[in-house]
Amino acid sequence: MTVKVRFFARFRELLGTDILLEKKSGMVLATLVRELAEKKMDGYEAIFDEKGNFREFVIVMRNGKRLELSETMTVKVADGDEIAVFPPVAGG
Amino acid sequence: MLSERERERYKRQVMLFGEDGQEQLKKAEIFIAGAGGLGSPIAIYLAVAGVGTITIADMDVVDQSNLNRQILHYDRDIGKKKTVSAEEKLTALNPDITIRAIDCRIDETNAADLVGNADGIVDAMDNYPTRYLLNDTALAKKIPLFHGAIRGFYGQATTIIPGTTPCLKCIFPNAPPKEVFPVVGVTAGVIGTVQATEVLKYLLKSGDLLTNRLFIWDGLLARGEEIYAERISCCPACGGLNPETTPGGKKK
Numbered sequence: 001m002t003v004k005v006r007f008f009a010r011f012r013e014l015l016g017t018d019i020l021l022e023k024k025s026g027m028v029l030a031t032l033v034r035e036l037a038e039k040k041m042d043g044y045e046a047i048f049d050e051k052g053n054f055r056e057f058v059i060v061m062r063n064g065k066r067l068e069l070s071e072t073m074t075v076k077v078a079d080g081d082e083i084a085v086f087p088p089v090a091g092g
Numbered sequence: 093m094l095s096e097r098e099r100e101r102y103k104r105q106v107m108l109f110g111e112d113g114q115e116q117l118k119k120a121e122i123f124i125a126g127a128g129g130l131g132s133p134i135a136i137y138l139a140v141a142g143v144g145t146i147t148i149a150d151m152d153v154v155d156q157s158n159l160n161r162q163i164l165h166y167d168r169d170i171g172k173k174k175t176v177s178a179e180e181k182l183t184a185l186n187p188d189i190t191i192r193a194i195d196c197r198i199d200e201t202n203a204a205d206l207v208g209n210a211d212g213i214v215d216a217m218d219n220y221p222t223r224y225l226l227n228d229t230a231l232a233k234k235i236p237l238f239h240g241a242i243r244g245f246y247g248q249a250t251t252i253i254p255g256t257t258p259c260l261k262c263i264f265p266n267a268p269p270k271e272v273f274p275v276v277g278v279t280a281g282v283i284g285t286v287q288a289t290e291v292l293k294y295l296l297k298s299g300d301l302l303t304n305r306l307f308i309w310d311g312l313l314a315r316g317e318e319i320y321a322e323r324i325s326c327c328p329a330c331g332g333l334n335p336e337t338t339p340g341g342k343k344k
Contacts, residue, residue: 092217092218
């Protein structure tokens with residue numbers, strides 16, 4: 001009965017490592033991540049814009065498949081889902 | 093044919109992949125985009141491994157603030173063109189290979205020519221617009237793109253085989269905002285050597301490439317992880333592209 005959310009790189013630094021959430025199945029994916037991120041304002045601001053949408057470069061994966069950010073507002077999480085949220089890094 | 097000197101130079105790796113493998117490397121041509129943080133370890137390790145022709149392009153001049161990570165360049169090189177400095181070091185490391193260092197900005201007018209007949213493109217850039225251009229070039233030429241990027245203690249890498257694996261746009265459709273990124277040299281070392289390892293494996297046709305997987309390195313946690321990645325069928329860059337009929341390294 002759990003959904004696992006994994007933040008990577010800088011997002012992990014701000015929001016913590018793998019987070020297991022219980023009784024969240026059926027919730028809209030973006031809402032779930034927003035709820036989690038809201039606990040730490042700097043973490044929230046790194047991932048979401050002022051309108052509360054995912055910043056356009058944020059990568060959201062559900063069970064290994066990348067979702068278009070528009071999809072995250074309708075897709076509902078299911079038991080056993082693993083959600084990965086990470087920022088691409090750009091340096092070289 | 094390997095010379096006596098080459099046989100001796102590559103003795104310890106010929107134990108791994110034989111003289112045939114070494115010949116494959118000698119025949120190979122690799123294009124490295126960038127002679128900075130990632131480009132340094134990539135070029136150094138491909139040069140000492142005996143990749144026959146290495147083309148490396150960069151438009152910058154060595155700055156003091158580069159030296160914490162760009163190990164091709166020394167304090168005495170400050171003010172020199174990075175291509176001049178890179179060519180000097182790489183030739184000194186291995187005089188038995190050909191280094192072509194090209195001082196230029198990579199853009200849409202010259203990318204295809206710069207890459208020429210290379211067997212693969214190594215992404216050692218520091219920005220996504222140029223990375224997307226390298227991605228397009230690799231897709232057009234149907235040659236692999238060895239992607240890597242770093243920030244702070246974090247890094248990512250993946251190997252893109254046109255028409256087979258997700259391309260850079262499938263995984264990263266939008267570039268992160270531009271910034272002066274914090275970075276420490278060791279991260280460039282980790283990711284650059286992962287990319288160089290991929291190049292060697294591809295040329296030698298050995299092992300399993302980092303395909304359909306994004307490798308994510310977290311130096312702070314000392315943890316490497318991977319995220320499975322799929323092609324996006326409607327990808328604006330690679331949608332509709334089919335795999336090459338003869339996969340694997342190009343024969344010359």
